Amino acid sequence: MGLTEWAAPLAESILAEPLPRRWKHCLGVAQRARTLAPILGPDAELLEAAAVLHDIGYAPDLAKTGFHPLDGARYLRDVAQADERVVRLVAHHSCAWMEAEARGLREVLEEEFPHDSAGLDDALCYCDMNTTPDGTPTNPVDRVNEIAGRYGEDSLIGTFIRRAEPEILAATARVLDRMASAREAVRQPT
Template identity: 70%
Template sequence: MGLTDWAYSLSESLLSEPLPRRWAHSLGVAKRARSLRSILGGDAELMEAAAVLHDIGYSPAIAATGFHPLDGARFLREQEGADERVVRLVAHHSCALLEAEERGLRQELEAEFPQERRALVDALIFCDMTTTPDGTPTTSIERVDEIVHRYGSDTIVGRFIQRAAPEIQAATHRVETRLLQARRAGQPM
């Protein structure tokens, strides 16, 4: 079984029944990842796998700390022996260090999981933060607003996402710029 087939199967087994909306979101994030193939090159399969797995830490079957990036990454590493790059992307998706800080888990996350290279971190931020909870496309600004509204501005998630918003917007812009450059490079003169 290939990396993406395995990732879809695992994510579905952990999310589809207990958290169908989270599963729909994960499928939408993976679809976004597929749309980035032109800028990901040899990392396209890796990104799609990380995209569909990024929220498995919400699964009641594996949630331990209540911080889904850490729970998901630990499960992938310890129970699944997953590709280390996928594990690192799941651990650090969408500015997770800032949420870890809010939860008192930043040192733990940093010590256990080094960050992946910036272009891949940006790509996963873009995929996650331009996909609604139901799996449809949106803008990163609308997504951040939706998260603040859903969780409340004074909650851990609300505070973290507001702090992360400038980096989310910057990462989204970097990915959109790379996509535009790739399109222009592919157009005949």
Template identity: 60%
Template sequence: MSDLIDEWATQVAETELRSTLPRRWAHTQEVGRRAVEVSHVLGQNACLLIAAATLHDVGYAPRLAVTEFHPLDGARFLRDEHAADERLVRLVANHSFALMEAEERGLRKELASEFPLLEERLLVDALVYCDMTTTPDGGRTTAEERVVEILGRYGGDSVVGRFIRRAAPEIFGAVGRVEAALAAQPR
């Protein structure tokens, strides 16, 4: 069953991103691979992490960009067009501290009411880890380097720049917790 979900998530992400946003597709593929690598620390949530990692940026697809806030657009697409699992949709909606960015965009209440944050810390952290240790081109990086890259790409005074500066301590904390969990559990 988990293979079917992984295949479905890959097919959806590839359909929406590969031809229109090839760089985003490269990032997405590597985030999914990172999820496979760390999934063993999540037990029964392993498949959920892999699917969420594969779909986390689907909302960037031009045809889905209604609000121009990809976590919200992606989650709505998965819910409305695919009737996706609620926990999966909530993970996509809230990946990488999206509530903080939603606040910068005036969308916090909308995001929080439609897609409440999951209370499963390690699962949420693992998705942050996978996303924030992967470059836009699908390479590996540290969370610190990724934050610097995002600031450089968007500029410090942009909505994304303001968000990433606020979120950086939370991102580093999430990555640290996942690294600790990985170190504590033999593969």
């Protein structure tokens, strides 16, 4: 069984009933991840698995610290015995280190879950920040505005997402540049 065939039913069992909108978002993020296969090569399935699982830490049964990347990663590591790279991607998705810092959890996050790959972190951030809460495509500016509006500009999440916005936009640009280069390479004669 491949990572995606393992990850999708697990995420569905955790999110679909208690958080159906969050589940739709995760499905949309996974769908977006599939579009990046041309630049990911053998890591395409890894990204798709992390994409469908990235928000499981919001599930009421998993939420222990209130910081969903950490709660989700701990569940994946300790209970689901997931692939270590999937766990680290979930732990660090979408500039999680900045929110961890705001919560006083950055040291804990980085000690338990060392960063894996900047390129994969960028790819997961791109997928997450280009997908609405309902799972449809969007752009990172609208997504950041939606998050800040939903939580409130002065809330911990509102402050974090505004602080993370430049890095989210930079990650998106890096992914789009890689996709453009991949398309150009296909067009070039060998």
